[in-house]
Every structure is written in structure tokens, then in C-alpha cells.
Amino acid sequence: MATKTMRIEREIVRSERETIFQELRKAIGAEKVRDDEVTLVTYGRIRHGFDIMWPFRKPSMVVFPETREDVVETLKIANRHKFPVTSVGTAAIMLGTTEGGIILDQRRRDKVIEINTDSGYAVIEPGVSFDKLTSALRGTGFKCSVGTMPGPGTVLGQALSRGSQSFSTRYLSLVLDLEVVLPDGTVFSTGSSHFDGVGSHLRYGPYPDLAGLYTCAYGAMGVITKAAIRIHPVNEVYRIHFAGFDNYSDAVDYVKDLVNNNIPEHTFIWNWHMYLTWPLAPSDMEAVMPQILESDFRKPPEGTPYNLVSSFLSGYKELVDAYEKVCAKVAKKCHGRVLSDEEVEKRFPATLAGFRQQYGDYSYRESVHWNKGRFAGWYVFAEPKDMKEIEKFAVNEFSKFGKAINPVNYYSHPFDFGRSILLRIGGFPNPDDIELRKRISKKFDEMYDVALKRYGAVPIRPIGSDRAETYMKVLRSIKKALDPNNILNRDSGLFEEE
């Protein structure tokens, strides 16, 4: 009897899928909706790329919208049938998709709609990559903020998932204004463009800031179909200033002092493992990385600073000259040492070349670091004084893994003028050693707990809503109001206990 009931249920589901499939093809065009086996399978594990650590969830169809109206129609049909939809872009996503649902892949919506050099923003479709935007900005006298996302990654993915892109001083959030589609087909803008005929120059007011609701929401609150993002003028001159430190604590004091005084446009603390390997070309990586992976990340060779701080200085020449002097003064005060361009060129030529690429054309195109295995990273935000302790704690915990996860991907930088510091420490364990990776994952969870309780450290990704009960309760109420049928990114992990 139970088997018969299950069979009938499966038939109903199949017939409903077929109905939705036909409705969608009719509404937006057959060529934009696919349900062939090869397509469905290749969209079965978007979470973290091909990582077999994560479940395989085959969708029942994949939709490739080309216009906002395509998105509206897709959501309206899915909502009417209470059918799950997960919106994705070009790269791997951080959180889960839904088995048997619709994948809404917005990669074909990749136009740079407007570059406003008067106000300083670019209006883009969700599929626009950093490569595309940085290329479009060439010659305009404007740049987008320095990202840490590889060139093919989408700007919006970076902005909304709050990757470790630096908000260090002058950049603030990438997002100014979002155009959102809700499951019932309602379309609205979160910033100043919600007024007819008004551009996207203002994020805040006169109403509550709804763009914030879509940050770290992983598509669960609505589908973004357009965004205005901040762009910044390319100033008269720029220089990259380097200072070396023998310990993390001094490096934090240094960057905090600099950003508090609004000196650098952007600043980063790099662990020696990272600054020696991150910018390398693949061939150099093969030569250098094995030695690095064999070494103890806590003990750099004699004369190699434990931390290198790169500070991007820009503005009128007179100001940049003065900034350099200030950097040198503050470095000395914080027990650091200024490294001249000549010294960096001589000792760390690939590092300098990498910075020149990143700051020269404001794009980060290489991802050779990611060749090295499957990334396992631990990231937290904390207040500066706490972060100094957290770094010691994290380094100690990581050292227990030994070479199984030598943290070559290890950096830190100030957010919001130094109010909060991000520490990212991670490595590339053998992707096929699932047991080790599970152990690492479990260990990271324990570390998040300790860091939160002992040091007040906030994780970068959701770690279970039991630690933010009231906050999640409010969020769930909002989710229910916006998406009463819970069709959007249902398995994103944000509301996992529902």
C-alpha cells in the first residue's frame, strides 16, 4: 500500500514538473529552459564546484533568463506551483541547491548597463564578472574596488556573499542599489532608483535600507536582477607601500593606525606563506609551492617578514608623498620595517608583479592558488585587540594539523576603518581524503564556537541559527512575508531547521 502511495506521489510530482516545464517554455521561450539529462547532471553539484563532500542534488530543470521579465515569469510560475528555485551565477556557490527544483542561472544576463562617472557608480546585470567590469571601466577614469575574487567571478556574487573583499577604508560596501524580484513577480529597487527617473546614486533613505536584507541572504529573500555598485576615481598617482612585521599583533596595530587616519585606499596583512605564493604564475607555483608546503608557517626564514602589509596609496602626488612618510613613521612606531620597491622587486618579484596587476588594472585574474587542492578556510571578524588573541589561537590550532593543511591562504585586513578585522586562515588539504576533511570541518566548527565565546569573533558564514536565535526569528518572519511558499533558495542553509 505504501509503495503504491509513493508511486502515485511520484507520478503527481512528475506530472507537475512537466506542467511547469511546459509553462516556462511557453512563457519565456523553449531555448531558455532545459531539462536534458546532461544539463541536469552538470548542475547537480554547484556547491563548492565538484566537491564530493557536498550532496549531489539534481534539479529538474535549468532556466537561463535573458531579461528581467524572464526572471519575473519564472518566479511567478514556480510560486504558483510552490516549486523551489535556486538562483545562481557563473562560479561555484557557497551554499546548497534543492533536489528536483529549478536552477535559475543568470550567467546570460551579463551587460554593463551604465557607467556613471559623475556620481561614481556602475549599473550591471547579475552575470557581470570582475573581468567584464574592470575591462569596461578602462579609459573611463574609474575603477571598481580591489577585489580578491578571481576575474571570472561575478561582481554581485562577491558583493552579496560578502566574500573577503576589502572594505578597508575608502570603498565601503560595493552595493548601492539592487533591483529585486519577489516570488509573486513584484519588482522593486532598494536605493534611490525606486523613484521614477532617478539614478542609483544613493543607497540610504528616506526609507529603511533594504539592500542590507539581501546581503548574505544567498538568494533566499528575492532574486536580484540588476545592481548599482560603487566605482571609484583613478587618482593622479598611486603607489604600493610595503612594511614588514615579525608578528601579527604589530601588523594589526599598524593597519589600524593607518586606516584610522584615512591614509591607504586599501591595505592588507599577508602571512609570508601567502605573499610568497599567491601571485605566482602556474609554472613558478610548481617550483615554489612544494617548499612552502613543507615549511612551518609559523617560522619564516631569516629576514623574511612574518607579515607583509601592502598599502595602496593614491591621490594627488603631494598627498601620496606625505602618505608614504606617514606609513614609514607608523611602521617604525609599530616595530615594523619599510621595504623599498627595490628590495621587494629583488626579493619577492612575483609578489610585486601580482600587486601591480591587482592595483594597476584593479583586477585579479589568476587563481593558481586554487590549484593546490580543495580549499578549507576558517574566517572570522573581531575587534582589533581580540583579533590579536584569535590569531594566536588559530595558528596554534592549525599547527596541530601539521602538513595536512598547511595554511598557505592566510591573510587579514581591516573592515570599516578598522572597527573590525577579518582573519582568514586556510589551506588546501587533499581533496580525496574525505575523512581528513570531515575532521577539519568538525574542528573548524569547534574553533568558531571557542572564538565566539572566548573572543567575541563573528564567523563570515552562517554557523547554525541557534547562536542567533532572535535575529533568525525576525529573519524568518521577513522571509515568510516575502516568500510565503518558501520557494527561494530553500536549501541555502540559512533557515536550515525549518
Add this chain to the structure above:
Amino acid sequence: MKLSTTLKDVQAAAARCLREARCTYGAWPENHPLCPMYWHEPSFTFSGGGYLFITSALLDNKIDFNQSITDFAFSCTGCMACDSNCNIIRSHEPYVDILDIIRLLRSETVKRGFVPEGVAKRMYDEVKKTGDYGQASSLKLPDQISSDKADTVIFAECSHTRTQKDISEATVRLLEKIGSPVSQFTERGCCGSTLYDFGFWEHLEPLAKATWEKMKGLKDKTFVFINPHCQEFIVKRYPEILPDYTSINNQHISQLLADAFKKGKLKSKKRGKVKVSYHDPCYLGRGLRIYDAPREVLASLDGVELVEMVRNRENSFCCGARALGNYVPNLSEDTTRERIKEFEATGADLLITACAYCKENFQNVMPGKDKVKVNDLIEFVTEHT
């Protein structure tokens, strides 16, 4: 890639894909779309990454071998744009290219009895029946240049079509004009390139061995190739397939012609002005990284002005000739049309290429009256010298 490589062997490398679509477009800042499949149908599925994922999914029992997988595997045009732009896959054991994994996927489908209908099926039937593809084809070298003692050996590949035969004949006329002694190497049939590309691997090793057995007696000489597919395969793949392979001196015919112009052995006729655009064949360009020689040859011709297409050299766009699967309908023709549109935008009078497959494909798609606009480099030089 070794012919003994299995899908399991490449699983870990394939799994490194980051799903970034870097395999689909060219260098920053132009970011030109280069992968014909992705250009036609932008989707993760129709990118190098899609093939890598299907490889993983087959091993993970998420999908079985079937006719659809086969058609999909054979739909890639094999243009190598993916491997020009993604360094990730080849950085891992067994250090192979994305295109190699696609070829391996084809071979695994063929092994299981799946071959796409049409051209691929006809090829495979011939290979199955004769153990070869094509037949020995020799050049009619005039006595005054033909010498077994010559240091230069022209690799006379198996010419399957009229186009290939015409190009071979034009080659002979040019060699005669140059006047230096040459000998020729005649294959038994296919050097193995076509069998390798299309996954007919069960029959490949004997062919490659037979060719190499004949070649190795001449290995101190310089082999000159007309077809870049043969050259790429022998120079890059024989070392992986044949344990006793030792490297050979080799040149593409365009390099020989460029040298001949430089040494004054070949002289251009006085001709009226003509604007030409050069299409980089994928195997000559991305495969062998020979970009300059054909351009130097064109620059040596009187009255010839070269105008580049937007996508050129390592960022060239494929002609679409080698897509034999039909998973993406009209992919081959639409790719060719797109390239022809790009040629037309240059305002050039003639489209010159240096690969018989490209020439045939362009001529097949080019409207009737314009077919004469498509020229092979060798034939074009023959007319102009």
C-alpha cells in the same frame, strides 16, 4: 595522454574545476568569447567544465554512458580555447589538458559501442573495417627537386578530400619554385590524429607505431607538415603514446615558405592590391603556437594587405569544422557563420587559412558566389609567386 589512461586516472584533476567559465573566454581586457559551444549556448554544461563534471558524474554513477553523452562528447569542436585559458586542470596529475579529457570521454563512449550518427559513424565504420582512416597518398615531386638524400622531408598525409589533394598539388608547385631538394614521407594511412581526436583509440596504436617505424629512419631530417593536425599529433602526442619515440625536427609549410621568402628563393609576382584576413587554424595556432610564419608569408606578397579579425592568434575563434556530435543543434554551421561574419567585418577581399578542414568548412557555409573568397595559404602563395 597515454592511451591506457582511464577516466578514473583523470578524476582528481577534473574535480579541480572551479566552475568559473575561465575556459570559455580569452585574455583580459578583451575577454572575447572563444569556446564555440559556450558562445552558442552559455551554460556551465557547454563549457570545458561541463565535460569535466560529466566525467566525474559518470565515475560517481550519477549518469550512465548513453547516446546523449556520446553526442555531447563529440559536440566539442576541439579548438583548445579552454586549455589556453585554464591552467588548473593540467596542474594536477596526470597533467593532461581539458581537451584530452574530452577525447578520453569519446574513447570511453566508443568502447561501449556509442558513436554519433553521420560523419563520425562513417569514419568509425571505415576505421573498424580497415584498421585505418584514409590511404597512402604521395606527392608527385618533380625529378629536379626530388632527392632521397634531401634534408627536408615533406610529410605527405593521407588526403581524404579534393581540397586536401589541391593543397598537396599546390605544395608541389611551390616546392618546385623554391627549387631546394626534398624527399617525401608517405604514411600507410592516417598518422592517428583523427583517430585520437574522435576517440577511436582501440585502433590507434598500430597505426601510430607503423608510421613511427617508417619515420624513425629519417629522424635526423626535418619533417615539413602541410596539415597542422598531423604535425600537432605527431610532435605532441607520439611522445605520450610511443615509448620509443624520440623528438624530430619539424616545421609547418608556412615556416618553410617564410624562410624561402627571406632567403630570396621565393619571389612575389607584381599583383594588384588585395586585402586579406588570416584565420588562425586551432591546431596550427593554439596547438603548435605558430602564429607569425603565415603572417610573414602574407607580408612577403606584393600588394597584399593583411587586416586582422577581432579574434586572432591565441584568441582566434574556431571555424567549427570538427564538431561531429549534434547535442547542440547547428553548432558547427553557426560557428562557421560567426567566423565568416567576423571576416566580413574586416572589409577584406579574401579569407586565408592554413588548414584544409577550415577551408572546406568555410567554403561549405559561405554563400555560393562568395566561396571563392576562401583560400588556403599555400594555394594563395602559389598564385602570387
